[in-house]
Amino acid sequence: MxxxxxxxxxxxxxxxxxxxxxxxxxxxxxxxxxxxxxxxxxxxxxxxxxxxxxxxxxxxxxxxxxxxxxxxxxxxxxxxxxxxxxxxxxxxxxxxxxxxxxxxxxxxxxxxxxxxxxxxxxxxxxxxxxxxxxxxxxxxxxxxxxxxxxxxxxxLTDRQREALAVAHELGYYDVPRSVGLEAVAAELDCAKATASTLLRRGEARLVADAVVGRGR
Incomplete structure (x- = not known):
């Protein structure tokens, strides 16, 4: 397959x-x-x-x-x-x-x-x-x-993947963070709430895949 x-x-x-x-x-x-x-x-x-x-x-x-x-x-x-x-x-x-x-x-x-x-x-x-x-x-x-x-x-939807990539490139996942959610939303040309949802759902799917993969 x-x-x-x-x-x-x-x-x-x-x-x-x-x-x-x-x-x-x-x-x-x-x-x-x-x-x-x-x-x-x-x-x-x-x-x-x-x-x-x-x-x-x-x-x-x-x-x-x-x-x-x-x-x-x-x-x-x-x-x-x-x-x-x-x-x-x-x-x-x-x-x-x-x-x-x-x-x-x-x-x-x-x-x-x-x-x-x-x-x-x-x-x-x-x-x-x-x-x-x-x-x-x-x-x-x-x-x-x-x-x-x-x-x-x-x-992962393509929009979720895009949001995660943008957040990473802007420094949203830096420790400490370089930018906030507002910058990610502006780059994605969407509302702050939409950007938050995209990131949370994308992160949840990545974590689920990682946990399942580790358990095999």
């Missing part, structure tokens, strides 16, 4: 309406798909969105094919449960990831630069078939390939 970090870039016209909101609205930062499945042309997903629920809900209510949804506030964002009918491109994308040996390591991150980032584990042939099988309007790029054990690092 191999693990792959895949980044899929969308053409502007290929964006899902909620991903388009992430790209265009200053009130919605990022969306993380935590769990999802597609059956008989219907997609059911659970996501966490960083930002304001009000514009996101407006977009949901205007979507064609939406069957139901539920939003619940949490932390600096909200959870979304949604079921919707897949369009042709959505069906093609779901088919590209429907491989016998393939596992998607959550979360899938929808980012404001029109990209989707995710980690996959599977046989090399199925991984390559997925890269080759993305539909028109999308372009898949492989960021790294490794042993499947490396996919544990994929539990």
């Amino acid at each position: 191999k693990s792959v970090r895949l980044v899929v870039t969308y053409d502007a016209e290929a964006l899902h309406p909620t991903h388009e909101l992430v790209c265009e609205s200053p009130r919605v930062d990022r969306e993380y798909l935590l769990e999802g499945r597609a059956d008989d042309g219907v997609e059911t997903v659970l996501s966490y969105v960083e930002g304001d629920a009000e514009p996101y809900e407006r977009v949901l209510e205007s979507m064609d094919g939406l069957l139901e949804y539920d939003l619940r506030a949490a932390g600096d964002g909200f959870f979304v449960y949604a079921r919707s009918e897949l369009d042709d491109r959505g069906r093609s994308l779901a088919s590209a990831f429907d491989r016998e040996t393939l596992v998607v390591v959550p979360p899938i991150e929808f980012r404001p630069d029109r990209t989707m980032a995710l980690t996959l584990i599977g046989h090399p042939a199925d991984l390559q078939a997925t890269v080759d099988g993305v539909p028109s309007g999308l372009e898949a790029s492989v960021w790294w390939i490794g042993d499947h054990a490396q996919a544990a690092g994929g539990r």
Whole structure:
């Protein structure tokens, strides 16, 4: 088995309406798909969105094919449960990831630069078939390939990894600290509360991986 970090870039016209909101609205930062499945042309997903629920809900209510949804506030964002009918491109994308040996390591991150980032584990042939099988309007790029054990690092979202890297570079982890959380938030161009959440969640995942690894 191999693990792959895949980044899929969308053409502007290929964006899902909620991903388009992430790209265009200053009130919605990022969306993380935590769990999802597609059956008989219907997609059911659970996501966490960083930002304001009000514009996101407006977009949901205007979507064609939406069957139901539920939003619940949490932390600096909200959870979304949604079921919707897949369009042709959505069906093609779901088919590209429907491989016998393939596992998607959550979360899938929808980012404001029109990209989707995710980690996959599977046989090399199925991984390559997925890269080759993305539909028109999308372009898949492989960021790294490794042993499947490396996919544990994929539990860090790219935004969390960016926040940790920025904090390290600025001296937030120096002893004593060279800068405070305000400097990290300014560099990330986000609210102080958002920067704090990104760092705490990233740190928690790194610590959990370190403890598990030590125990083996």
